[in-house]
Amino acid sequence: MSDAGRTTDFASIGAAVIGTGFIGTVHVQALRRLGVQVRGVLGSSAERGAARAAQIGVAHAYTDLDELLADPSVDVVHVTSPNHAHYAQVKAILGAGKHVICEKPLAMTSTESAEMVEIARASGKVAAVCYNIRFYPLNQQAHGMVAAGELGEIRFVTGHYHQDWLAKPTDWNWRLQSEMGGALRSVGDIGTHWIDLTSFITGLKAEAVMAELATFLPERQRPTGPVETFSSAAGTTEPVTVDTDDAAMIVLRYEGGARGVMSTSQINTGRKNSLQWDIAGAKASAAWDSETPDHLFLGHRDAPNQMLMRDFTLMNAQGTAAASLPPGHVEGFADSFFNFFRAVYADVHAGARQPASTWATFEDGHYEMQLCDAVLISAREGRWARLDENPGKGRT
Known part of the structure; x- marks a missing residue:
């Protein structure tokens, strides 16, 4: 159930x-x-x-x-x-x-x-x-489609996660400080969302990465008072050197031979919260964008392409289980938290994670951290880095 x-x-x-x-x-x-x-x-x-x-x-x-x-x-x-x-x-x-x-x-x-x-x-x-983000209903739908073999063997996974809330030198948040947010910023903050989501949908895990990191704003103005995420700073500021990534470009080599390419950015003007993925399989492809979350693109070679609107009368069991609003009533960011918490708290009530549950575990979170370490190794040494390398190497 x-x-x-x-x-x-x-x-x-x-x-x-x-x-x-x-x-x-x-x-x-x-x-x-x-x-x-x-x-x-x-x-x-x-x-x-x-x-x-x-x-x-x-x-x-x-x-x-x-x-x-x-x-x-x-x-x-x-x-x-x-x-x-x-x-x-x-x-x-x-x-x-x-x-x-x-x-x-x-x-x-x-x-x-x-x-x-x-x-x-x-x-x-x-x-x-x-x-x-797993709990936007159409991402659950896509997970079910891949599991049912509707896309065929997964070959190529592409996409990005782009924002613009740190596009100005006067934009500030604690995530810019590596001692608080970590050595990776755009990758650790939003990039791990993309990695987790595409791994969840496809069932694939990366075995190695090739990465380049970019800090386009190496100096920023830090307010002397606290600043809440996505809000503008006010008052006096001081110049601060920034050593975390504004953007990143990452190539992924998955176990089994599939490949992936993704980019992250927190300085892409006009992109407020755009997570895009495009998954190409041997039979069909699918694509989704968080800024239009109620539509799933389905691509075909020998038939017309399709656009599936979130509609529980047309969706599979996985997608329907995550939906909470009727068709045509857009489910957005806040709804994804509601759908996620509903799933987790059902397991809290049951006493343990249930076999059909789809929320991210600590094992999933550890995988994302292994990938972050590999990204740092690759960016610093200019080579492919495997996820099973020395876990502390990338953080020194």
């Missing part, structure tokens, strides 16, 4: 959210829609947490992580803090016997993520990585 088809008492489950910025707020809103009880939030400081809790209507703001973990009414903790905090926070959450949903990327290095995988396995708790 699909996640959406299982009867679940979501109101009996309590959750807390670490992080009160843009994504933390998205998590809170989706949980409320689902009916999960949001017990409280934890901000970067007690003062900021309390102020933000009041703004978004959450009754309680925890003063620190220890207080949150001691709350017996919290069953699941959502981690939406900066990347450098994920490792320690997730370990503490699982150690406290609570389920966890961690924003991507899972960790700063594959060494950290490998340990997190083992801790999650030993805990027996549900441990998910927030690759919400």
Whole structure:
């Protein structure tokens, strides 16, 4: 039975959210829609947490992580803090016997993520990585089509993830700081979304990569005060040298012989949030763009091409299970979180991940971190880098 088809008492489950910025707020809103009880939030400081809790209507703001973990009414903790905090926070959450949903990327290095995988396995708790883009219904549809052999053997996977929110020297966010976001920025932030999504749809994993990284804005103006994601800075600034990638070009060699090409960019003017993939199989092809999420292109050689609109009367079981709105009522970014959380919380209610579940595991998050390490090795040494190389080499 699909996640959406299982009867679940979501109101009996309590959750807390670490992080009160843009994504933390998205998590809170989706949980409320689902009916999960949001017990409280934890901000970067007690003062900021309390102020933000009041703004978004959450009754309680925890003063620190220890207080949150001691709350017996919290069953699941959502981690939406900066990347450098994920490792320690997730370990503490699982150690406290609570389920966890961690924003991507899972960790700063594959060494950290490998340990997190083992801790999650030993805990027996549900441990998910927030690759919400899997849960646009037509991505689930495409996953089902590939699994059913409708595209044939996968040969070539291409696409990009492009944004423009860091296109100006005055644009600033904590992700620009490698000590907080990691050595990779556009690749780690949005590139891992593309890697996870295309691997989920095709069932393919990369075995090696060839990569080039580019920093088009090596100096930026950092505000002296905090800046929320996707918002404009205000007030005084100071010049700061940037050592993370504005954009990247990556060639992928998959196990079994398929090939892939993808690019990432956070400086492509006019591209607000465009994740595109195009998957070419021996029988047919399919393509999708996150800026037009309710349409799936289906390409044929000996028949007319098709455009499938998200419509549960026409979709396969996987696509239908992820859909929450009627045909013609566009399901967008916020809906993907709702669909994702609905699937994860159904498994929380069941006590463990179920065989038919399609959300990203810590093993998936570890794979993305291995790929990031390989990208760094390739970019620095100008060669193909395998994912099974020394996991720490790319991070030095």
